[in-house]
Every structure is written in C-alpha cells, then in structure tokens.
Amino acid sequence: MDNRSGSVLVLTNSSDVTADAVLRVLAERRVPVVRLDPGTDLHTGASLTATYRTGGQRGTLRTSSRELDLTAVRSVWVRRPSSYQGPPDLESQDRRFAASQAFWGAGGILASLPGAHYMNHPWNNRAAEYKPAQLAAAQRCGFQAPETLITDDDREARKFTARHAGGTVYKPVWNSPYSVDGQARSVWVREVRSREITEAVRVCPHMFQAKVPKVFDTRVTAVGDRLFATRVDSPDLDWRYRQDRMRCSPIDIPAPVAEAATRYLATFRLAFGAFDFAVTADGRWYFLECNPNGQWAWQPAETTHRIALAIADELEGGHGQ
Template sequence: MAAPLVLLLAEQEDGEAAYVRDALARHGARVVQFDTASFPLASGASLRLDRDGWCGRLTTPDGTIPLEDVTAVYYRQPQPFRFPDSLSEPERRFANVEARFGFGGVFMSLPVRWVSHPARLADAEYRPLQMATAARCGFTLPVSLLTNDPDDAKTFARTREGVVYKATMHKLISEADRVRMIYTTPVNPETINARLSTTLHLFQTNIPKSHDVRLVATGSGHTHAVAIHTDDPHGHQDFRTAYDTLTYNITPVPAAVADACHAYLSALGLALGVFDFAVTDDGAWWFLECGPGAQWAWLQERTGAPISDAIADTLTGVAP
C-alpha cells in the first residue's frame, strides 16, 4: 500500500510548514508543497474533471504533483499569486480572480483530510464568532462589549476595574510609509470621543493575569500548551510587544480546558486550533482567542513541544 501523499499549501519558507514537512517524513508519509506565490511565474497546472472529481497535475520548481494521489492537505496561509509585470491592472485583477476561484474550487473539492478546510478557516477568523462559540463550549471569557456608541463605551470603561481595546480582525494598520501592529491596549474612558462612532470597536475587561498560554489542539485529540512569561509591563499586557523578554515552558492542560478546546474545534469544523489564554494566580484559564492559522513553530523550537508530530498524526489519520 502506497504511503499517504500530503500536500502542503504554504509559502516555501514558512516555518510551521517546514516543521510539519519534517514530522510527516518521520511518519513515513510522502510530502509535496505548492507555494501559490510561485504561480504562474514558476508553477502551473493542468487539471481535468472526471467522474470522481478533479485530477491532473500541478507543476512546481520541485517537481510534479499528481492531484489524484493526494490524501491530505495542510493549509498554511497560502500567499498571493504573482503575475508578470507586463499585465495591465485590469488584466491583473482578472487573472487573480480566475486563479483564486480556479485553484480554490479545485482544492476545496478534493475528498481528502484537511488541516483545516479553508471554508472552515474563513468562518473561524471572525472574532465575535470565536467568542460566542467559546462561551457555548464552556470557556471562561472576559466581559466584552462590541459597539460604535461612545456613551456605551465610556460607561463600560468607567464601571470596570480595567478595560482594554482589541482589534476584531485586522491587527495591522498602515500609516504613511510604515505599517504598525494594533496591540491589546488599556483604555482611559476620558479619551473616548465621537470618533469611536465611525466603526465597531471591541472592549473587554482586563484580566489580571499571571502569564499567557498558547495551546495547540488538533481535532484528533492532541493538546500541547506552552506557558509564556515576562517581567516586562508592556509584554505582560501583550506578549507580542516584547518577544526578547519572554520565557517559555511546557505546561499541563486542565481537563476541562482540553475538553472545551476539542468541543470548540468540533463546533467550527476545524482540525487545528491555536488558542490563547490568560492564566490568573488562582489557576483559572481565560479564553482570549483562537487563531486557526496562528504561529506555533517558535514555541516548538524553544520548548521541544511535539506540535508538528500532532499535526502530522492528524494529516495521516493517526489517533493520539
């Protein structure tokens, strides 16, 4: 019986994909990778429809991928297509839409194991959906307000010990010639003004945490959690602001948290979730978010947590 063939839909230099590639090789699987950014300048496709669906080949700089042999797909933030400079802007838009819906429709039609299916990933990016699903699955969440009403926002901030602002989706903002991150930010209610009415804003009570935890769970039953500590006050609020101050250790996962993680994945049809928690001094785990495509490779590098092996198990159908 032929070894399973796993397709990585990922950027060529992606760290998470590299770890999964190595883990799959250890599991005896065959691995191929398609970097969508290489199309059409360095990659191509010739696909046909038969009674069982789409078949044919993808051609890449590393060789040919027979689509009908693929048994699983690891979907890891594919990058935009890159078209010849000779195309006009209307031609470029047309080419991009055709490639996006052509490849997207073919890939999503494959009757294979996904980690995770792009349609489910798209749904799971909605932070309010994450929060509502997490609440239903038994997680503890901060009290939250989503509003564009300045008076409601002021009242919310004034009547709580501490409140923070978080972006619901876009965590990058362009300013002139630079791009900056939007971090979790404490809110002074006296600074809230009428400009808040221009769009929705997410406010939450600020959890007085001891440390953060990033937990990777798979639909096949794995959970691996890493505690993230820092003495930096800005990093303590949002660890992304102070990576050079962080320390890490593998931490056990409470049974109730593990159960809630797997219930969450099941509810949203995900095969993989990267969960962020704030842990308080009393040992309570507070759900912050679940990034279905968030990074974890640096945690495996720092701690040795076997996250990529868990993902490889899921792609090859091995139970934990």
C-alpha cells in the same frame, strides 16, 4: 480509495520556516510531499487543471519538478500561503481580475480535493477567524471569557469602559495591515480609558474587553485530539509585543479547559487551533481567542518538536486516520 499512500500537499509561502519543521519529519518518514504557494507559484511556472464530469473528477498540479495527481492527495496542510494578487506584469485592473479568478478558481480546486484530509480546510479556517463567532462558540463550549463589547458607537464604548473598575482593553477584531510613512505597524492589545474614546470609534467596529487580572498567559496548541500547553510570563499586557522578554514553560491543562477546547474544535470542524488564555491567581482560565492557523514554533524546543510530530502524524494519517 485509501489516500494514506498518497502525497501530502503543503500550501504555504517560500519563507515559512515553521512548515520546515514538519516537512523534515515527513521526509524522515519517507512521506511524499509537494509544497506549493498558489498565490505566487501559479504565476512562475506551476499550473493547475481540474476536470469535472458525471462519475467523478480529475485534477493535475504541475510544478517545475513534478506532476501531482490531485485525486491521490492524502492530506492538505493549509499553512501560510500568499494571497492571490495576480501576475505582477499586468495593469492594475487586469491584475485584480486575474487575482479574483485565481482565488475563486485555483482556491476552489485546492479546497475540493476528493478524499483529502484538510488541516484545516480553508473555509473552516475563515469561519473560525471571526472574533464574534469565536466568543459565541467559546461560551457555548464551556469556556470562561471576559465580558466583551464590539461596537461602532462611542457612547456605548464609554459606558462599557466606565462600568469596569478593573480596567478595559482594546484589541482589533482583525489583524489588518497598517503602515505609517511606509513602515509596517502592529496594533497591540492595550488598556483604554473612557476619556480616550472619541467619535473616531464610529469609523468601524471596535472591540473592548474587561481587563482580566491575570498572573500569566497560556498558549494551548491543539492538533487533532492532542493538546500542548505553554505558560507565558511577560511584563507586557500583550506578550507578543516584546517576545524577547517573555519566559515560557510547560503547564498542565485543567480538564474542563481541555474538554471545552475539544468541543470548540468540533464546532468549527478544525484539526488545528492555537488557543490563548489569561490565567488569574485563583486558577481561572479566561478564553481570549483561538487562531485556527496560529504560529507555534516560538515555544520551547521540546514542545515545538512534539507539535511538529503531532502535525506530521495528522498529515501522514490522511482521511482514514
């Protein structure tokens, strides 16, 4: 079946303005699109059904405005759907049970649509989000990466920081939600010294990296085989901390970095990836991480538009592209 004539299914939350940039392009091209936030919509009128039997499977997604044959989906864009939390009117234990059933049931259906092209498949997204796996793959694919220690041993952490005269930084291995007095807080990348490291490290794994003597950062957004690079100049070690103070401009990608990025995407079977690099004065690009579902609409307008067009091409082409 040629799914290039079918619908594009976009899984994201209702306030995702980044997705809107691509949906506008698809609308201009008259590509049919169904937008769904399964974590919430399936509790507010939408329904999902799948039938499996010898010889094939069938499935239907019903929303307040349409009915979608799941075998006719050409592409699935897994953007930023809400987590499965269960109906809010249930008691805590029942709600947790319902959320778990939705994750494994609805999530499993949406991750197993026959013939659909995924960007990215949710299971590939999850595999590519582990920082240790990223660093291991980066080395195999030919990237340069700063020396890194992940440990829950404070003695090892102190030895690591003492060994790097150029400095050491700390970053979380996962962007876990954290709040103080009910207010959400972010844990930014920051420099750390041996004397600051205490036995509190033993609570969980911590990630320490040799500080790169960078002169600027670079974001490389990969869509299929197309790469879009933006130079980021910021007064902060972590440019995300005060984005109003950063300056962005286009930059060319060295061929070895582009080739390594292609190998990296193939390793995790990704159609999209947001790479972050620290670039030194002598032109070395150090791999920091690759977010398989990173934000990209904060970049200069021309770059953002080109990325939106590339994503629309990927989704419109479907599995047969």
